[in-house]
Amino acid sequence: MVPNNLTPPVLVRPNINGLQVLWLQELGIDRLWGKPLLPVTGGAAVVKHQAEAPARPSAYIATAKVSGGPPGQPLPATPHEPVTAQRPSRHFARVVPARPPQEEAAPTVVLRPDIGHLDWPGLRESVANCTSCSLGEHRRQAVFGEGALPSDWMFVEEAPGEQDDWHGQPFMGKAGTLFDNMLKAVQLQRETVFITPLVKCRPVANITPSKEEVASCLGFLQAQIERVQPKCIVVFGRAANLLLGSNETIDVLRAKDCFINDAHGKQIPVVVTYHPNHLMVAHADKARVWQDLQKALRIVRSC
Structure with a gap:
């Protein structure tokens, strides 16, 4: 929400997209005035995106603005995807290929004759x-x-x-x-x-x-x-x-x-x-x- 000059002041949700939400969440900014920071998009587009990618966390669409409705009205969650506010995980397991055991090579020693007797x-x-x-x-x-x-x-x-x-x-x-x-x-x-x-x-x-x-x-x-x-x-x-x-x-x-x-x-x-x-x-x-x-x-x- 951002302040404005209305009397009395009305809290307005900032217009941010999904990528900006991800950036803010990586900075540790998850909520604003007690509510999750979520992108503002059209309701139909959000429902379509939710149907195509059900594995995506629903925190992005839980309180999206519905076209024609009042600001901040939540969309109904599908029974298969509960409404949760969780941070997406970016941790991936690094696969290190196993190296075959190798024998350590003996150090090369260059021998030279004793120089004490040389002229x-x-x-x-x-x-x-x-x-x-x-x-x-x-x-x-x-x-x-x-x-x-x-x-x-x-x-x-x-x-x-x-x-x-x-x-x-x-x-x-x-x-x-x-x-x-x-x-x-x-x-x-x-x-x-x-x-x-x-x-x-x-x-x-x-x-x-x-x-x-x-x-x-x-x-x-x-x-x-x-x-x-x-x-x-x-x-x-x-x-x-x-x-x-x-x-x-x-x-x-x-x-x-x-x-x-x-x-x-x-x-x-x-x-x-x-x-x-x-x-x-x-x-x-x-x-x-x-x-x-x-x-x-x-x-x-x-x-």
Whole structure:
């Protein structure tokens, strides 16, 4: 019913169709002034519709307006269909086809020879032919690393980028140019240090390597550390979390004295700093990287 300007006011039933009734009932609006919300249609059409579809709930036609009669006069219900005000049900049982039982396939384990006895060329070849994880399926070539052997300095990044994957060398492109300038700032060159990624193959879309992918390459990095024998390892960005097994932020790790153990249990100092890719966006952090390089320089000199 809606109000009007008659004196006294007369409640008039709104003109709504069956679809609108269904919408209102789904919203939880079943009654108005104690009476069901029902569509207003012609009496003959309602009776005909009721005869053709007796299974439809009669709440739609129980109080429909009869042509020529007073408003709100109910239609007589058929003896086979009682007049009830019920909400139509829209719940259908979902049939899920049964799946035949399948046996779980055993995980594929790629075996590779022990790398502890390999010389430097053999270790490089083992990295180039490694298929221990799925990253080897998408790489152009593995990035083993480059630089002096042995060396007091070792720089480790997370994984190769697109240019690194193309050339097979670490720190290429614009990030590599900035890295070269960082080395020059502390009187170093690529030829006097050793540079390598933690994960030797470029991850798809440069996403963070998984724990399995890191574990498959960790043996190569340990073998490189044993042969390079660095006095200090500078780790860039997220590689610090993967190498140190820490979830702390780069800022927290920068303020700590971090170490890793080599194959003989000897502690090697680790200096954590920002990656050159980060510095190309956050220029203000270049001053912090300079502080980190000065810290690494003091460690090398003290050893």
